[in-house]
Structures are given as structure tokens and as C-alpha cells.
Amino acid sequence: MEEILEILEKNSRYSEEQIAVMSGKTVEEVRSVIAECEKIGVIAGYKTLINWEVTGKDIITALIEVKITPQRGVGFDKVAERIYKFDQVKCCYLMASSGFDLTVFIEGKSITEISSFVTEKLACQEYINATATHFVLKKYKERGIVYKEEKPKEREDIFV
Structure with missing residues (x-):
């Protein structure tokens, strides 16, 4: 789970497929982890950093x-x-x-x-x-x- 969160924290625009490749997990595992983290509040939101x-x-x-x-x-x-x-x-x-x-x-x-x-x-x-x-x-x-x-x-x- 931590690895997926670290990848998302660096760039939340990565697709589930890209995160799966980067983390060595299946797309379904990535999708499940993200959904659960959103549900329990570990992922609090997604925001774009603008200069x-x-x-x-x-x-x-x-x-x-x-x-x-x-x-x-x-x-x-x-x-x-x-x-x-x-x-x-x-x-x-x-x-x-x-x-x-x-x-x-x-x-x-x-x-x-x-x-x-x-x-x-x-x-x-x-x-x-x-x-x-x-x-x-x-x-x-x-x-x-x-x-x-x-x-x-x-x-x-x-x-x-």
C-alpha cells in the first residue's frame, strides 16, 4: 500500500495501469488499494500544484x-x-x-x-x-x- 501511495503522492495523474507497472502489482490490486484509501481518508484529496x-x-x-x-x-x-x-x-x-x-x-x-x-x-x-x-x-x-x-x-x- 505504501508504495502505491508514494507513487500517487509524486504524481496523482499516473493511471492505475502505470502505477501497477511501477509497483509490480496488478491493476485490480492498485484500484482496490486506492479505493480503500479514499474510503478511509488516507487519500484526503487530489490537488494540482500551480506555479x-x-x-x-x-x-x-x-x-x-x-x-x-x-x-x-x-x-x-x-x-x-x-x-x-x-x-x-x-x-x-x-x-x-x-x-x-x-x-x-x-x-x-x-x-x-x-x-x-x-x-x-x-x-x-x-x-x-x-x-x-x-x-x-x-x-x-x-x-x-x-x-x-x-x-x-x-x-x-x-x-x-
């Missing part, structure tokens, strides 16, 4: 550290749930051994839009004690994929 910088679309990404007072009986979960339900939130993680409890990644069209989100929707919530916002200037690698800038190849001079 928006290449398209020219302006998207600003920010990492926000959030300090929370845990709630009795539910800890950080209820506050995290309120946060991750916002459309702007792309990732939300509970952290250990840091000065902050949650790390939240959000996207917006501008720094102003992200600042408004932090001040008007995030920092003002009950149980949130502090936030620290860090803006992503450039993405080099995301989810195992390296973003490369394709530069036109220059022709080499040939001397005879």
Missing part, C-alpha cells in the same frame, strides 16, 4: 504564527477549526516547541488584503493572544516540487 508566478496572476502568500489560549476540554481544536474554515486559509498546523501554537498559510491578492484579514478576522477572535505575519517573497520548492525559472538557452558560438 502562479509563471501565469502572471498576483497572489501573495503569508505565513502567520498564532498564539492561542487553549479551551477547556477541546484544547486548540475549536479555535483552529474557526481559522481553517476561512477561504483565505490554505494550511493550518498545530505546532510544538515554538513560541506560537498554530502556523497558518493564507493567500490574498495584496499585502493590504492579507493585513485586513489578519486584523479584522483573525487577531480579533476570542482565545487568540498574538499573531506574527511573515510574507513569502519567492517560492523555491513546495510539496516536493522545485519551481524552476526556465531561461531561454543561448546558442553557443562555434569557431572553425
